[in-house]
Amino acid sequence: xxxxxxxxxxxxxxxxxxxxxxxxxxxxxxxxxxxxxxxxxxxxxxxxxxxxxxxxxxxxxxxxxxxxxxxxxxxxxxxxxxxxxxxxxxxxxxxxxxxxxxxxxxxxxxxxxxxxxx
Numbered sequence: 001x002x003x004x005x006x007x008x009x010x011x012x013x014x015x016x017x018x019x020x021x022x023x024x025x026x027x028x029x030x031x032x033x034x035x036x037x038x039x040x041x042x043x044x045x046x047x048x049x050x051x052x053x054x055x056x057x058x059x060x061x062x063x064x065x066x067x068x069x070x071x072x073x074x075x076x077x078x079x080x081x082x083x084x085x086x087x088x089x090x091x092x093x094x095x096x097x098x099x100x101x102x103x104x105x106x107x108x109x110x111x112x113x114x115x116x117x118x
Contacts (some may be wrong), residue, residue, distance in 0.1 A: 063115065069103055070097065077110040082117040086110050 008014075029040035065079040073090030088110075092102055 079114045082114045
């Protein structure tokens, strides 16, 4: 479906976040090389640049969980310690005004749930 879409503007003239584009970008190395994006980046970019330490991808992990945030308030929180997964669907209309505050509030709520289940 994505391959059938036509561009609305010339590249580089306008920016609009489209979550599906970043998902596809992450899928390209796996389809082309069989390696996930982190492994491909480390092998093809990180090490050839002469960087001595391993490359790492930042996952939230500060409370033992992995967190994915999407635009307009979507979120997935996976907490292995409590064996729970929280999925938040959202189309928060004021995301461009105070979306960061809403995300922080959601994260605090997810962690409060996890703490209560320990």
